Amino acid sequence: MSLPQPAAEGRSRGAVDLSIARETAGREEEVGLAPNPRGLGPTGRPRRHIPEPPLLDRHGPASVLAMCNQKGGVGKTTSTINLGAALAEYGRRVLLVDFDPQGALSVGLGVQPHQLDQTIYNVIMERPVAIHDVVRQTTVEGMDLLPSNIDLSAAEVQLVAEVGREQTLHRVLQPALAEYDYVLVDCQPSLGLLTVNALAAADAVIIPLECEFFSLRGVALLIDTIEKVRERLNPRLEISGILATMFDPRTLHSREVMARVVEAFGDIVFDAVINRTVRFPETTVAGEPITRWAPRSAGAQAYRALAREVIAR
Template sequence: MTTVFAIANQKGGVGKTTSSVNLAASLAATRKKVLLVDIDPQGNATSGAGVDKYEPDYTILEVLTGEVDVEQAVVGTPEESGFDLIAANGDLTAAEVQLLDMKLREFRLRNALARIRDDYDYIIIDCPPSLNMLTVNALTAADSVIVPIQCEYYALEGLTSLMNTIEKIRSVLNPKLHIGGLLRTMYDPRNSLSNDVSNQLISHFGDKVYRTIIPRNVRLAEAPSHGAPVITYDPKSRGAVSYLALAGEILRREQAMQKTQQAPARTD
């Protein structure tokens, strides 16, 4: 059964793309079939996965506008990364305007991915750092949202806006959408503010906060410039170990959820 994750936060610089690339690689390392969909015009997930963002013949732009079938836009990443990719680049900026005039504009991505959804165990969508039509498409296509949060002063303020957007999408466009988890990123345990915000997140959201914490890590920051996930760039680094732990936590949550859904209803 395929799970589609949107990794979203309208605040930039919180580790969204880093989490998208490294979670895709970490899930692939557990022998899961993974597709990473870059829907951010910056194309950072594409280059971070080791693909020149202007090299593929087709990108997510042509998929959203219906110029090609989604299968034609899927490319491989370097063998050691182990996952498939639909690339994005600066041309995607044009999709914002084009989508406004299209029928079922909020469902373009969901309808496209439906053709290949069953080919993968996980599909991960890297969203832009804004709540625009591209992000709406991602949230409409997703089953679950992973929200990376840097533990700093403005984190909770931005989170409220995102939660309101997710609730609107759920009520109008995608009733099955839910929060998969809140991921604390760039965490420095020596910083009292990081600890305070972390405690507030747990107080407000309880078990929706992943137990795995992504630390500040030099290797994690260096990996994108080498076009590689951190688990291939430096598999022994704290960043690599943390994203592998996150993949494990997500797999355990998925298994627990499936068992709950399959359990027979009590009649007493």
């Protein structure tokens, strides 16, 4: 898959459209929500109608979704937390898997990783420890967490000598799949053995993509890795969608990157777009998803729209 070419030098500096900036100054939460006179969404396409998800009369087996991008700082952890919370609002049972040794997902849900006695590392490396021994409830009803901390960094080295090392996460998740509707795996920002484990365990991949030109450069490598995992380890693996994050409609650069993402990937790009907002850092400090911290905010509405798309797909 060929990537879009960079914008011309004179138009790729994040130039601000002053008229839009003046209109939206001081109203960050409303950016991107004003009625579009042409009926187009932030992606430049007409919004597809996504119905309200039906209620469930039972749970499971879970679909496993890997939130993956080898570039850091693109919103993987934020999207994992808030998509999970939005899915839970729609009556789905969700397990969030912190598969990053930095433990950012755990911190974002109010858990202090260094205080944990058992984490996903113990489930992976110690046979007597079962996944149910480590899973813990969050403040969101219907959403649980499999936490992580820096111990997980040792697993990447220790797994090298294991037989079937790429299938380790798939093996440990199996006993829990019947209890959940979705398992969201927050991957580390690399394409190492832990990420390959997440891809081998997943049914589909969601790629959070920051609306910034350098974020585009690594997508081809990621898609190549996904294709290799599909061919060699996990034939059911597919790309669920590309999620545009940190979008600022006031800047020409963001709009140009969005146009190139849609041009390159087409319908695989979610209609839901996550705008840049001060609300997300606040939720990290609070240890709450935005759907609880600021339930009426644009960010909360965007993740609810994403949850509807994920369920529909």
